[in-house]
Amino acid sequence: MTAQQLLVRELQQVLREGRVLDGAQHEYLHDATLQRGIIGSADAIAFPTSTAGVARLVEWCYRHDVPMVPRGGGTGFAGGAVPVEGGVVVALEGMHDVRSFEPWAWRLEADAGVTTARVRALARQSGLLFPPDPGAAEQSQIGGNIATNAGGPHAFKYGVTGSWVTGIEAVLPQGQVVTFGGRVRKDATTLNVPGLLTGSEGTLGIITAAWLRLIPAPEAVVLVLAAYEDVTSGCRAVQAVIENGLVPSALEYLDAGALAAVARTCPIELPPTAAFVIIAEADGTTDAATALARELSDVLADDAVVLEQISATEAASLWRWRDTVSHAVTTQRGGKLSEDVVVPVERLAEAIEGTLAIGERFDLSACSWGHAGDGNLHSSFLVAVDDEKERLRGESAVTEMAKLAVSLGGAISGEHGVGLLKREHLPLQVGTAEIDVLRSIKAALDPHGLMNPCKKLPSSQAREVVDRPTG
């Protein structure tokens, strides 16, 4: 019997439930960064089915110095769920109960492994809305959404996932089960531990369940699509929406390169001159949504070469089209490196043009799209996965992109998180005093550094290696 087989057998005894597989299951060793060549290795993959099971597992691993990597749907773009120091992948998919759903009080309590799509569907069936809508809702799980504080198009009006969490149950690195917050809508009793776990990317513990706040679904949704001939006019239109005090529920953009990947399938016919598309969504009562859509159309009309208002029935197909962008861009050369940067909205044009300039400098096709209202770009550099030189140029390009975002007063991640891929970029944005604080908090909860190691925080040589990212 090999050491690995022994570990698997031991873990199965500790867990007393669910499965424990050896580390050969490829699908649990990567996330959505696979096409970037990121794949890890693990000694075992455990599938607990209860909080008590997670606690037994974590307690044992901590005591035996075994690294743990929490895993939700594996849809992350930062390598946050990729095991890099071996150890045990703790997959939450076996915890998939909706613990309670009280639509009359706008709330739901779910195991971490419940998919985002299921939460949204349950809410919808009761006339409610769970607003966060990161991509890949069918695969992504609520625990992972919280661990990454996932965003999405509707974050512009409704905020990111954390805005909708009122309580968290988690297993901390040494195996303690803790609950902070709960079904009440406000709780000022303790330090904001739910807030701290939100966006911690599995480095401070494993979220096992959460209480979510829902809201009544808006009666109507109306979309406006506008196209422009250049980035300048498009970004001027984005800014005009905000300066005019309009609050669309989503305010998205695609630049020319992103558009090229999906123009063929767009439900609205676009002229060949269209080089920038804005999608703005108005929601509310039918009257309010209609009125807002009209105002949005007025403001977006300047310089637009296309301006169409899209009714609720067609809105779904336009959103489905928007969802295909990331994949369509990737397939152009087989792979892409993306930097999920965010800038103040008035610097959006500079960040979009800057993406193209950086691509040119490194001889790579580049494009961007994203959440214009939040100044959140998915700046992407296309590479052939098997072309090592191109991939290396891509790594340099994303580093330059991170630097550009910071120089524009922004941040290196708006919603994808830092995970493995961007950890060495952190010192571009935050100073040593801040990094020391992050390390102190991490050490307080995980003194042996066993919970999702090599993620979120830079390695201790960060300052030195920042121009040679390890991702």
Next chain:
Amino acid sequence: MTAQQLLVRELQQVLREGRVLDGAQHEYLHDATLQRGIIGSADAIAFPTSTAGVARLVEWCYRHDVPMVPRGGGTGFAGGAVPVEGGVVVALEGMHDVRSFEPWAWRLEADAGVTTARVRALARQSGLLFPPDPGAAEQSQIGGNIATNAGGPHAFKYGVTGSWVTGIEAVLPQGQVVTFGGRVRKDATTLNVPGLLTGSEGTLGIITAAWLRLIPAPEAVVLVLAAYEDVTSGCRAVQAVIENGLVPSALEYLDAGALAAVARTCPIELPPTAAFVIIAEADGTTDAATALARELSDVLADDAVVLEQISATEAASLWRWRDTVSHAVTTQRGGKLSEDVVVPVERLAEAIEGTLAIGERFDLSACSWGHAGDGNLHSSFLVAVDDEKERLRGESAVTEMAKLAVSLGGAISGEHGVGLLKREHLPLQVGTAEIDVLRSIKAALDPHGLMNPCKKLPSSQAREVVDRPTG
């Protein structure tokens, strides 16, 4: 020269700016709990005027083992700003600059000492809204609002203060100046340190500045006031609003006792049978607010003895009336002990009736009012300040109230925080594993326990003394 005079002189040299007073300035030794007999003592009171000044002061105090108590407007209800171990009160009122205000991008960056009223007024003058509206806006400061994660009536629709903070500059206990987040609307780069500092009640550091998110002000506001003859009908009406999927911007209540204190001055005439009042606010475009107010009226009509719709011009005077409740209740016997509990909204009636039952049990006049939609009660027990026996019965009553809230699935504080007064109640709501986590985080940032000592966390004998609160 006394030791205290030496300390004041030394601190003045360290600070190099602002004033340093000795500890005799009574107005800096208490907060809004003065009528409960809570007053502390300090060796000095410092008034820094810059972040660098705060950092010099904190660094020196930490090195010399001097406790520090951050202080905003001193409007807290939990004794959070009261110095209890001597040391230095760090008053932020000398830091009152609005660092930047960019209304066209819906954002504002302010020193911690800027008052809430000033932030709201600046926003309003540019057609924007800063939604959090805790009481005492003229005195309370934005740093204190964030440190306590202050709420208010509009939290029902718009969330508490933390929902509007995109970045924080703070001086941590050892004197490090750190900045997390900033002007961008999303930032997933670091652990959520702004979220952790929000609501930390000055125990993890001193907030020196913040970036705030604003939104376009709603075009119209319409209020609906409804009165009922008993708690049951009133709470049924509150629940009906939620079950019908209506989203008022505020959903407030006053019970009979609270009403008795302010009925005379109510802008709307109330019949003597009115024993429960609901105020619901609808906002949005003029059309949307009008339509929602109509729907609210429909739903609130069942069993109502008064039902009035109040236009925008009269709304301000009704809100001013609502603001007088806390003070008016206090003046009835000179003092009150309040427990700012929160319960699931369907348990609201039990919590309101429970407040009265506890009052009866301890032979105290009791009443409650608060943010009905959030299930957030200000349960108050009236006492004569100079009657020590009555005050002690009051202490027992608030402890019972905290227990009741927890037994109803709620929390001991919805928005006032824990401060000094409720620290020993914490173990009623959270277990030892949770308290250990809180202590670990505190120790990580403040290993010597010098930043606002004796606040927020229970003393180490908490379990034993819970029935004999020290407040």
